[in-house]
Amino acid sequence: MPLQVKRLLLVFAIFIGIMLVLKYVLTPDSWREYGPYRGNAIGEIASQQAKYVQKESCADCHDSIAEIKSRGEHINLQCEICHGPGYQHVDDENFKMEITKNSTLCLQCHTMNAASPKNIIKQIDATEHNEGEECITCHNPHQPWL
Amino acid sequence: MDKIQSLYEALTKVDGFIYPNELALNWDMLIVMYPYITGLVAGAFILASLNRVFDIKALRPTYELSLLTALSFMLVATMPLITHLGQPLRFYEMLITPHLTSAMAIFGFVYLWYLMVVLLLEIWFDYRYDMVIWSREKKGFMKFFYKALTLWVSDTSPESRKTDEKIGYFITVVGIPSAFLLHGYVGFIFGSIKANPWWSTVMMPVIFLFSAMVSGIALVMFIYMVVSYLRKQKIDMNALDTIAKYLFYILIIDFTLESLDQIHRIYEADESFDILKILVRGKLFFTFFIMQIGVGVVIPLATLGFLQFKKPRVRIRKLIYWIISICVLVGIFYMRWNVVIGGQLFSKSFYGFTSYKVNLIGGSDVTLSLLWFIVPFFILAFLLWLLPPWKKAPPIEIPEE
Known part of the structure; x- marks a missing residue:
């Protein structure tokens, strides 16, 4: 070779x-x-820690809010959809769960969108409907009036 | 991938109905560069093999240049993919955990085979004798470097050169199906995605292969002219005319295959046809009709076809070849663009479109793509300095047995 x-x-x-x-x-x-x-x-x-604790865990302490929510349109929504994952708050009640108070959060679902059904999700045009105002000034997110 | 901040912002990118996961393109311009650069490698190699295996003597002046061009681009071919990864440092996992369940997992092996067994070996056998000679002429580090490149084999006997020649020939013969495998594989990646009617066709590997040859030949033609100009050497017009002739032939085959694919699609007119028609006439109009077909095919075909019958003066011919090579390179880039980006612009619901805007500066767009296109030219400059084809000893004649 x-x-x-x-x-x-x-x-x-x-x-x-x-x-x-x-x-x-x-x-x-x-x-x-x-x-x-x-x-x-x-x-x-x-084995990773679950980050979402489900609304039943929230209701253990926040029973009055859970009761209000159970009579409103948002009955089927998990608390954590708006409030974010609750695992740290469940372990330590001093851990604050920050939540956006301006309209951005609400508009994620309620903005005018031709592709989503209007009879199920109420929609507004954010440029005409009280622009810049916080939704929660008039609407209670736990029991929104319509 | 751009981060979409709000629904309003998202809706500005959309026409009609699309699924949420189709809003942002997962494969951006870097993935356009991947088949483009890989195609240049395969094409340049095929041009080299035309000289070696098919014995087209007129192409001798571009033989080494084609191989070194192929190697320069091959060394960079994986970079667009690696820089596109979210976790670039994990790329090696593909090589240590081989499996056959994903076509993409095979790329590392297709690449290694082509780089190690075909390109490097062929260049090594082609240059071995010259490197031995150069190692004797040089001093200091360069002497050591050339010696290391020869693997400390200093045999310059005619027998050893004949062995180099025979093995080199054998490797080129193996190299042709390997080049077909390399770029056919890239086409297969797209052609095998059955959910995407713009990609899913068995023609895809063949179309990719021929467009690769077209782009690789155009690249070598361009580089040969530029290198000759920089070295102030006379261009071998016979070689250039022959390259142009092959470019013309292969361009015809490439265009025929692509047309066949489109005609088949148009005549078949299955459920995806309406959306593809709107896509091609709308969002892809400029890149498809103007750039890919107009600049990349019609102008080169018409010009090269004309040159087959009438030969203008050398000066004009050179200018034409130079412009045509750029036209073809641009056209094939847009062909890759239309495949990669075009296939992601329409919704798989067939009812809508998203849009894609290239960012000049950012994670993985124009700047990075341009970088991976420019780097091979610097590698080539280095290789031409290290292994100058014009300083090689004339090839040894092997008598017919």
Whole structure:
């Protein structure tokens, strides 16, 4: 075999060797346990703390607001849709849950949108309907009058 | 991907009805650069193989230049993809966790095969003898560097050169299907996405392949003229005319295949046809009709076709070739643009469109794309300095057995 071919084969063997070592060292432990992904990923994701605690947890303390809300249009909405995830507040009641008070939050659902059904989600044109005002000056978000 | 702040802002980007996840384009201009640059590699290599395997002697002056051009662009071909990743430093995971369930997961291997087994080897065997000679002439670091490049093999005997020549030839023969594999693969990535009627066609790998050849040949033609100008050397007009002839032939095949694909789409007129018609006549009008077909195909085809029958003076011919090579390069860029961006502009509900505006400066748009297009030229300049084709020893003749 010519010398240059021998040298090249040696270089390729070294390269492939390095790749195999890297593959051995860097491949995640549980790769291919179930399929072409890390098997441990399922457990890791499952073990993460849930960030949303559901409205029943809110109602344990805020029962009066839950009662008002149960009579209004927003009965089926989770508290955390507007207030954000509550896991830190549940653990420590001094942790304040900040909420946007201006109209941006409300308009995420209630802005005029031809693609969403008007009989289910009431809509306003924010440029005509009390522009710049806070919605909650007139509407109680826990029991909005319509 | 731009962050949409409010529904009002989102609606300014939309016509008709689209699904929420279609609002922002996931594949932006960097993904346009990926098939473009990869195509230039495959095309430049095919041009080199025309000389070596198909023995078209007129193309000899551009043989090494084609290979070095292919290598320069190949070294950068993955960069648009890596810089487009949300987690660029995890790119190596694709190589250490191979599997066959995703076409995209195969790219690392297609790329490595083409780079290591085809391009580097062919250039190495082609330059091995010259590098040995240069290592003897140079001093200091360059002597060591050339020696290292030869892998400390200093054999310059005619037998060793014959071996280089034979193995080089064999690698080029293997290289042709490999170049087809490389760019056919890129077309497959798009052609295999069955949910997207603008992409999903079995013709896609073939169309990508021929457009790759067209762009690669145009690139080598452009670079050959610029390099000759910078070196103040006379351009070999026979070589240039031959390149132009092949550019003409392959452009015809490329245009025929693309037309066939479109005619098939138009005649079939399935449920996606109405939206594609509006897409092509509307949002893609400039990039499709003007740039891809007008600048990229009609002007070059008409001009090169004319040159097949009537040859103007050398000076004018050179100017025409120079302009045509740029036209083709621009046209093929827009072809990639129309595929990648066009395929994401219409809703898969077939009832609406989103829009795409390139950002001049930002995460992954014009500046970065331009960078990955310019860097190969600097790499090429370095390679031409390191391995100048014009200082190579004349090839050794192998007697017919």
